[in-house]
Amino acid sequence: MKLHEYQAKEVFSDAGIPTPDATLAESVDEVVSAAEDIGYPVAVKAQVHVGGRGKAGGIKLAEDREEAEDAAESILGMDLKGYHVDRVLVEAAVDFTDELYVGVTMDRGEGKPVAMVSSKGGVNIEEVAEEDPDAIAREHVDPAFGMHPYQARKAVYDAGVDRAVANDVAGVLTTLYDLWESKDASDAEINPLMVTDDDEVVAADAVLNVDDDALFRHPDIAEMEEEAAEDDLEAKANEYGFDYVRLDGNVGIIGNGAGLVMTTLDLVDHYGGDPANFLDIGGGAKAERVTNALDMVFADENVDAVVFNIFGGITRGDEVARGINEALESMDEIPKPVVVRLAGTNAEEGREILNTDLVQVEETLEDAVQRTVENAEEVEA
Ligand code: GDP
């Protein structure tokens, strides 16, 4: 689960990392009143899960009421790299002399968490890592001991951070590591960590991604989930318990099992189609899950055709087929053509049961995907 900037900042701030005064706002009026309360200048920042919001026009500084209105009007409702912005964070603008980067993530190659510091903050850190890897100081941490204070100081020293703020930056890094561990995070990051005129450090941005499978241990963060869902479909997926990723094509894809769905995505691409989503309904395919999955995919306006790729394992093919029939028969209309490919246990029985008035049945995955891509092309034409 990815937290929004404002949510991550709450968590960081509770742990003692300095963050600017801030208020979440959903309308121009709310932005202005937040700005008046906080005091100008303020930064108005789009709350969507995309990087590089600054360059894309999702962050604006405002010196007065008029500028705050302008910023709110231009950012609220905007489309930022495919995401609709309906909330902004209004925060006290930071007057900075330096922008640093601090982050903690898992280094899978080393099999250990790694804490990182760079003096080249404020820009895309992946680019820094590629072009100038030495500009990022790294310390691997033994999770049994946690990060030793000397390690934090060494990373800060190696990154060439100004001595006046070195202790504070080391403190932030230590807190960030502790949060990373205690919150079961996959990534914790501050970019930029701003250094002010009077040598204070402030987290101007915040990233915290928490392992979904550990959410049950963090009810406070799990509670933020619904709010963090980017759009209605993602909220629906959470509600139904599906693994769902929205993509930008027009071929809806449903399957049981992540590998199976990924393969289907690849094949759709291979046959010249464009996947609209990844949707894994997991084990079993009872009518209710099938109905929910179709409901989600049909609700996506971009979808022109759907392919259902089911592999019968413990859930037998005939059961799945009954589930699909029941789901489709309960619908008033089937708005987009659906192709079903059924393999595995009792696949043949399943294919015989499927109601071919409602779905197109194909025996092989290749045929199913090709037919779906053709369906999508026809609808589009
Ligand atoms: P991102 O581009 O989505 O990562 O958004 P950030 O929050 O990291 O902001 C990007 C850039 O906007 C920063 O590196 C700053 O240069 C600028 N910025 C953000 N907040 C402030 C602020 O409070 N004051 C000033 N002067 N610049 C800011």
Ligand code: MN
């Ligand atoms: Mn940033």
